[in-house]
Amino acid sequence: MEIFGLSSSALLSQLLLGLVNGSFYAILSLGLAVIFGLLNVINFSHGAMFMLGAIVTWMAGQYFGVNYWVMLLLSPLIVGLVGIVLERLLLRHLYQLDHLYGLLLTFGLTLFIEGVLRSIYGASGLAYSAPEGLSGATDLGFMVLPNYRAWVVFSSLTVCFATWYVIEKTSIGAYLRAGTENPKLVQAFGVNFPLMTTLTYGFGVALAAFSGVLAAPIIQISPLMGSNLIITVFAVVVIGGMGSIMGSIVTGLGLGLVEGLTKVFYPQASSTVVFAIMVIVLLFRPAGLFGREK
Amino acid sequence: MNLPKHSFLILLIGLAIVAPFVAYPIFLMKILCFALFAAAFNLLLGYTGLLSFGHAAFFGGAGYCIGYFMRDLGVGPAAGIVIGVLFAAALGALIGGLAIRRQGIYFSMITLALAQMFYFICLQAPISGGEDGFQSIPRGELFGLIDLQNDLNLYFLVLVIVVGGFLFINRVTSSPFGQILKAIKENEPRAISLGYNVNRFKFLVFVLSAALAGLAGSVQALVLGFETLTDAHWTMSGLVILMTLVGGVGTMAGPLVGALVIVLLEHRVGEIGGFLSQLTGVSWFNSLGESVTIVTGLIFIFCVMAFRRGLVGVFIKKK
Numbered sequence: 231m232e233i234f235g236l237s238s239s240a241l242l243s244q245l246l247l248g249l250v251n252g253s254f255y256a257i258l259s260l261g262l263a264v265i266f267g268l269l270n271v272i273n274f275s276h277g278a279m280f281m282l283g284a285i286v287t288w289m290a291g292q293y294f295g296v297n298y299w300v301m302l303l304l305s306p307l308i309v310g311l312v313g314i315v316l317e318r319l320l321l322r323h324l325y326q327l328d329h330l331y332g333l334l335l336t337f338g339l340t341l342f343i344e345g346v347l348r349s350i351y352g353a354s355g356l357a358y359s360a361p362e363g364l365s366g367a368t369d370l371g372f373m374v375l376p377n378y379r380a381w382v383v384f385s386s387l388t389v390c391f392a393t394w395y396v397i398e399k400t401s402i403g404a405y406l407r408a409g410t411e412n413p414k415l416v417q418a419f420g421v422n423f424p425l426m427t428t429l430t431y432g433f434g435v436a437l438a439a440f441s442g443v444l445a446a447p448i449i450q451i452s453p454l455m456g457s458n459l460i461i462t463v464f465a466v467v468v469i470g471g472m473g474s475i476m477g478s479i480v481t482g483l484g485l486g487l488v489e490g491l492t493k494v495f496y497p498q499a500s501s502t503v504v505f506a507i508m509v510i511v512l513l514f515r516p517a518g519l520f521g522r523e524k
Numbered sequence: 525m526n527l528p529k530h531s532f533l534i535l536l537i538g539l540a541i542v543a544p545f546v547a548y549p550i551f552l553m554k555i556l557c558f559a560l561f562a563a564a565f566n567l568l569l570g571y572t573g574l575l576s577f578g579h580a581a582f583f584g585g586a587g588y589c590i591g592y593f594m595r596d597l598g599v600g601p602a603a604g605i606v607i608g609v610l611f612a613a614a615l616g617a618l619i620g621g622l623a624i625r626r627q628g629i630y631f632s633m634i635t636l637a638l639a640q641m642f643y644f645i646c647l648q649a650p651i652s653g654g655e656d657g658f659q660s661i662p663r664g665e666l667f668g669l670i671d672l673q674n675d676l677n678l679y680f681l682v683l684v685i686v687v688g689g690f691l692f693i694n695r696v697t698s699s700p701f702g703q704i705l706k707a708i709k710e711n712e713p714r715a716i717s718l719g720y721n722v723n724r725f726k727f728l729v730f731v732l733s734a735a736l737a738g739l740a741g742s743v744q745a746l747v748l749g750f751e752t753l754t755d756a757h758w759t760m761s762g763l764v765i766l767m768t769l770v771g772g773v774g775t776m777a778g779p780l781v782g783a784l785v786i787v788l789l790e791h792r793v794g795e796i797g798g799f800l801s802q803l804t805g806v807s808w809f810n811s812l813g814e815s816v817t818i819v820t821g822l823i824f825i826f827c828v829m830a831f832r833r834g835l836v837g838v839f840i841k842k843k
Contacts, residue, residue, distance in 0.1 A: 272629045320829060329629050330575045331828050334769070337762055338824025345817035458640075461758065465637040468630060498648060505641035509622060512634065516625040 239373040241494060248490015249483065250379050250448070253386030254280075256482030257441040258463045260390060261434035263472040264397070267410040268430045271321060271332030277460030278340040279435045282309045283442025284451045285347060288358050298361040298443075305443045306436035313435030317428050325427075340457060347453035355450025382444045389440060390479045397475055406430065465508040471521020481519060540683055549675040550747060555787045556686045557744040562767040562779030563693050564736030569765075570774030571697050572729050573709030575632045577761050578619060578639025579737050582612040584756025585642060586738030587745035591658035592651065594746075601664045601672060605685075605742045612738020613731050615642070620730030624723055627712075636758060643756045657752035661745055672746070682743055689736055694776060696732065705729055737764075759817075766820060769827045772834025781835050786820075793819050 258276055265273050273279075286305045290296040296304070316339065324331045359365070360378040367376045397403035409416045409426055417423040442456075449455055463482075470481030485504050492503040499506070511519060543552050561583055568574045586608035593599040593607050619642075623634040646652045653659070663672040672678045696702050707715045708722055716722050745751045754760065763786065771782025789796075793816050801809035827834070 266629075272633065320825065323829065327832075330632065331832070333575070333629060333632060334765065335825060335828040337765075338821050338828060340821070341759075341762065341817045341824060342821030345815045345819075345821055349815040349818065457758075461636055461640045464633040465640075468626070468633055468637065501644045501648075502641050505637050505644075508634070508637055512622050512625050 242373040243376075244490050244494045245487060246375070246379055246383070246490075248487045248493070249383050250486070251489055252483040252486015253383050253390075254441050254445060254459065254482075255463055255466045255486050256390050256479045257386055257437050258460070259466045259470065259472075259478045259482050260393060260475060261437040262463065262467055263475065263478045264393075264406075264437075265431055265434040266472050268406065268413075269321070269325070269332070269427055270329050271324070271336065272329070272464075273431075273434065274333055274336040274460065275316075275339045275343065276336075276435070276438050276463070277456030277458075278343045279309055279313065279438040279456070280442040280445070280459065281347075281451075281453060281456035282312065282343065283439025284358075284446040284449070284455065285351075285356075285442075285453070286439070287443045287446045288356050288451050291358065298447075302440070302443050306439040309439035309442075310432040310436030314428055314432040317431040321431065322424075322428075344453045344457065351453060353452055353454060355452045358446045358451055360447035378447060382448070385444060386441065389437070393437070394475045394479065462504050465504045469504075469508050469511045469518060471518025473518075474520040477518075477520025537687070540687075544676055544679045549679045551787075551791070553679055553682045553747045554744065555784055556682050557740045557747065558764070558767060558783035558787055559780040560686045560689045560743075561737055561740035562764050562771065562783050563690055563776075564733045564740060565764045566768045566773065566775075566779050567693055567696065567736065568729060568733045569768060570778070571702060571709065572705045572726065573712075574726065574730070575765075576623075576635045576730070576733070577632045577758070577765070578623075578635035578637075578642075579734075579764050580756050580758060580760035581619065581639035581642040582616055582734040582737040583741035583744075583760060583764070584646070584751065584753070585615050586612040586741035587751035587755050588646065588652050588658060589738075590742040590745050591661040591751045594664060595658065595661050600668070601666055601746055604664075605739065605746070608742030608745075609735050609738045612741065613735035616731045616734020616738075617727075620727055620734065624726045624730065636761070639756075639761060640758060643753070643758070646753060646756050655753065657750060658745075659750050661749050661751065663746055663749065678747060682747065685739065685743055689739060690776070690780075693736065696729075697776075701725070701728075762824075763820070766824055766827070768834075769832075770823065770834055772836035772838075772840070773832075775834070775836040775840060778834050778836040785835070786823075789819065789823075790816055 258280060262273060262276055265271060265276075283305050286308055287298070287301040290301050290304070291298070320335060320339075321332065324335060364378045364381050367374045368380075369375075397406055405416065405421055405426065409421070409423060413423055416426075445455075466482055466485050467478070469485065470477045472478070485507065488507065489500055489503055493500040561579070565576065565579050568576050589611040590604040590608035594601065594604040599607065619635060619638045622638065623631050626634060647654060663678065665671050666677075666681060670677050670681070672681065697705070704715065704720055704725055707718070707720070708725060712722060741755065744755075767782035767786045768779055769782070770785055771780065772778030797809045800806075831838075
């Protein structure tokens with residue numbers, strides 16, 4: 231079967247690639263939104279945390295022989311702890327100031343973390359192979375489905391919806407939503423708000439690390455892998471608006487798909503298409519697709 | 525205008541005139557260009573409260589523009605600089621016009637994203653030379669009279685341009701227009717309620733800032749004779765933020781001091797690393813020169829955490 235002069239299986243595999251990127255966008259913009267909601271900080275180092283997640287996985291495999299599945303759990307924990315330490319030591323002291331300082335601090339952190347890792351590993355990519363159970367591909371009849379990519383999309387979606395469920399439907403999430411609306415009042419009710427912000431930052435960062443682990447076998451692991459991605463994610467966040475969790479997920483996945491389609495029909499524009507969509511959204515819906523005008 | 529400030533200015537200009545006979549002129553010109561670039565950025569952050577994360581696009585874009593017009597179309601340096609500035613202003617109108625549609629942190633993210641888009645266009649468009657950038661841009665002769673191949677001649681041209689740029693910024697910030705910008709910075713809703721069309725002012729100052737950044741970028745391309753993607757990359761946007769922060773946000777002399785400190789540091793960081801490794805016996809310090817970002821990152825963190833007034837800011841408050 232052919233669509234627009236392309237075989238449908240080629241089209242579908244590009245769409246799957248787009249969906250893989252889209253799941254990274256979704257998880258990363260979700261984390262950014264959760265952190266921004268409570269801390270009012272745009273976490274520039276989100277990309278660096280994504281990279282840390284991948285590189286910690288690689289290091290554990292290389293030096294200690296720890297396998298992928300363990301790291302899928304351990305790596306977000308380690309990076310989450312790093313985030314908690316950073317929040318306690320540095321970020322905490324900036325909440326009283328203009329939001330811009332949080333962005334600048336996390337930008338400085340990104341430069342530092344990337345610089346340190348680059349002085350150890352250089353800028354070229356490190357290779358990490360997919361776990362045995364997920365290598366290879368399944369023939370579905372209408373297309374060949376690479377198992378690992380399917381796993382990335384599946385697990386990302388699971389984590390996204392679990393996060394959505396926790397925030398929107400449970401009592402912990404209710405505290406979080408209340409804290410986003412009115413931190414002072416939540417504190418007056420006896421909630422340990424400082425602890426809540428610390429854990430929220432740790433959680434957001436751990437999400438980034440989780441997608442970093444997922445990305446390890448399919449993207450070249452390098453100290454710089456996060457920063458270009460995070461700028462695209464910023465555009466995703468501008469398009470979706472940070473007001474809604476589901477909005478972040480849908481926008482992330484959707485833009486990944488659009489990017490994948492652009493790769494098929496006009497590859498030159500694939501790196502800029504997300505930004506172009508951002509321009510269009512800014513022109514016609516300045517508050518973002520899911521945003522509320524403040 | 526008090527006397528110490530005047531004598532300080534005269535001293536500074538005297539120093540700038542003597543400097544090329546003592547130090548390497550190209551290096552000095554680089555510092556001057558970055559000082560103007562940082563001052564242009566500071567016009568936005570320090571006087572209007574807008575954090576642009578995309579100023580590299582104007583700096584690098586103007587550099588590409590002057591390179592193309594001077595090398596491939598044979599335009600003279602004066603016209604080249606004007607074209608570079610106009611290009612940056614036009615780009616500023618595009619990016620600024622879109623970015624001011626959102627406030628606060630979104631503004632920063634939009635400028636960053638749009639500048640990244642511009643970067644990708646530079647990377648892919650055949651006209652900009654891709655990864656190699658623009659090589660061997662001629663310096664030409666100013667108005668057909670002054671040979672700019674001579675470093676000293678070029679130095680004084682750059683000095684005049686940069687001093688002119690600073691005077692212009694000073695004029696803008698002390699004008700009624702500048703007062704309204706400060707009002708927007710302090711309290712935007714209030715400025716709106718006073719009847720000012722805030723978006724128009726933001727747009728104007730953004731275009732001004734972009735044009736000045738473009739001036740700095742075109743002059744730098746003229747001085748160095750090449751233009752590469754580095755100048756349009758987001759790390760350059762970060763660097764100009766750092767310069768302003770180190771020098772002192774919202775001060776006139778801050779960007780100059782900041783540019784001086786950061787450019788010097790970037791050049792000397794290898795030597796500092798060598799010295800540290802001798803001192804401490806840790807050989808890792810020797811590789812510090814290759815990873816400047818570690819040092820810039822640390823300075824960034826330090827400035828944001830403990831030194832938000834910057835070098836000049838601290839000095840002014842004490843006085």
